[in-house]
Amino acid sequence: MDRIVVRGGTRLAGEVTVSGSKNSALALMCAALLAEGETRLRNVPRLRDIEAMLDLLRALGARAEWAGDHEMCIDGSSISNPEAPYELVRKMRASFMVLGPLLARFGSARVSEPGGCAIGVRPIDQHLKGLRALGAKVRLDHGVVEATTSGLCGGRVVFDLNTVNGTQNVMMASVLASGETVLENAAREPEVVELADVLSRMGADVRGAGGDRITIRGVSALRGIEHQVSGDRIEAGTLLCAGLATRGDVTVTGIDTSSLESTLDKLQEAGATLTTEPSRVRAEVGGGRLCEVQAVTAPFPGFPTDMQAQLMALVCTAEGSSVITERVFENRFMHVPELQRMGADISLAGRAAHVRGVPRLGGAPVMATDLRASAGLIVAALAAEGDTTVNRVYHIDRGYERIEEKLRGLGAEIRREG
Numbered sequence: 001m002d003r004i005v006v007r008g009g010t011r012l013a014g015e016v017t018v019s020g021s022k023n024s025a026l027a028l029m030c031a032a033l034l035a036e037g038e039t040r041l042r043n044v045p046r047l048r049d050i051e052a053m054l055d056l057l058r059a060l061g062a063r064a065e066w067a068g069d070h071e072m073c074i075d076g077s078s079i080s081n082p083e084a085p086y087e088l089v090r091k092m093r094a095s096f097m098v099l100g101p102l103l104a105r106f107g108s109a110r111v112s113e114p115g116g117c118a119i120g121v122r123p124i125d126q127h128l129k130g131l132r133a134l135g136a137k138v139r140l141d142h143g144v145v146e147a148t149t150s151g152l153c154g155g156r157v158v159f160d161l162n163t164v165n166g167t168q169n170v171m172m173a174s175v176l177a178s179g180e181t182v183l184e185n186a187a188r189e190p191e192v193v194e195l196a197d198v199l200s201r202m203g204a205d206v207r208g209a210g211g212d213r214i215t216i217r218g219v220s221a222l223r224g225i226e227h228q229v230s231g232d233r234i235e236a237g238t239l240l241c242a243g244l245a246t247r248g249d250v251t252v253t254g255i256d257t258s259s260l261e262s263t264l265d266k267l268q269e270a271g272a273t274l275t276t277e278p279s280r281v282r283a284e285v286g287g288g289r290l291c292e293v294q295a296v297t298a299p300f301p302g303f304p305t306d307m308q309a310q311l312m313a314l315v316c317t318a319e320g321s322s323v324i325t326e327r328v329f330e331n332r333f334m335h336v337p338e339l340q341r342m343g344a345d346i347s348l349a350g351r352a353a354h355v356r357g358v359p360r361l362g363g364a365p366v367m368a369t370d371l372r373a374s375a376g377l378i379v380a381a382l383a384a385e386g387d388t389t390v391n392r393v394y395h396i397d398r399g400y401e402r403i404e405e406k407l408r409g410l411g412a413e414i415r416r417e418g
């Protein structure tokens with residue numbers, strides 16, 4: 001079982017380029033099923049979740065191969081078996097996003113319910129609500145979602161809450177439907193916008209993505225395209241937190257900084273001095289001091305839940321008391337007990353974590369529990385005095401490509417053992 005060992009206390013400095021966006025790439029891989037012909041994606045990160053999605057696409061009968069270090073090609077023309085089995089879907093919840101494309105392209109799909117995960121129950125009711133609004137017959141059969149249609153028809157979907165993958169799944173189902181679809185209360189995340197842009201370039205008619213009302217007019221067919229996946233905004237925020245936690249001076253490149261504004265605002269509130277350009281941002285600690293923040297996670301453009309653990313790790317050694325409230329998922333504080341083992345002074349009250357800054361954290365053996373919690377532990381370990389061993393590091397490998405190499409390039413003393 002791999003683990004990562006960090007010797008904390010080294011000040012990080014230098015420039016690092018982020019990998020392509022995991023969450024964008026996963027949705028775009030599903031979208032490729034909609035095209036007649038081959039879709040090529042570049043700047044795809046080499047991650048466990050991406051490999052899991054490749055395995056699923058192949059199981060469906062699609063051709064899905066790496067065509068270079070970070071380039072892949074997908075062709076859904078040969079799909080013969082629109083069924084996504086439990087053992088593949090449970091490994092990676094985003095697999096559920098093959099449902100919309102399969103239904104749109106082939107008129108039927110059987111996809112296992114993804115089930116919950118460490119951070120929450122993760123229901124799919126909004127996905128199903130949207131597909132039914134397009135005329136699909138959807139039934140749950142012993143943990144499998146079975147959807148059929150003789151041809152989807154445009155409809156109006158009012159999401160009861162902001163759901164990123166729900167918006168993406170229903171958007172993909174609607175692009176080949178007859179007539180117009182309107183998605184109200186749609187998610188506004190950059191990953192939704194990137195998907196809409198790619199679908200439009202494939203020949204779809206999608207307008208309004210990035211706002212909470214998206215209109216899709218169905219077309220008869222989509223063609224494969226080539227696309228460069230955008231940089232990972234959460235990896236960028238994570239690396240900035242790592243640099244700031246060591247009172248360092250780190251520049252992150254390869255991202256669209258407009259997708260990171262709420263994170264950058266929060267880092268400035270914590271005392272960071274930022275130099276921001278369209279595709280790069282430098283973060284230093286102004287005056288050597290970090291100070292308390294008030295943060296509440298929210299759908300885009302709010303502060304991202306995927307940055308919550310990393311921000312908490314950062315403010316553990318800030319002056320004053322911070323309050324970080326998790327409003328998106330119901331169980332996303334599993335990094336707290338591990339940070340407490342490192343000497344953090346955190347108390348939980350419902351959805352709020354009260355963090356009183358301490359002068360230093362101390363290295364300790366800790367356990368990764370989910371992807372972003374483990375990223376938070378790495379941030380804390382870099383700032384801590386002494387050695388920290390982060391166990392179950394496969395969680396990190398789901399969402400961060402060669403994280404130890406990127407951090408070592410910034411001067412971190414970090415190695416993988418296994």
Ligand code: EPZ
Nearest residue numbers: 023094122123124125126127162163164165166328329371
């Ligand atoms: C996406 O998950 C991301 N994953 C998550 O990133 C991210 O945390 C999340 O959006 C929120 O930004 C991918 O894109 C692959 P949601 P998604 O549907 O779409 C509830 C990471 O670390 N909900 O926006 O599954 C749900 O329970 C991962 O990279 C329903 O109630 O999240 C949650 O409380 C973790 N019914 C809230 O909505 C539904 O039908 C937001 O979830 C769907 C969701």
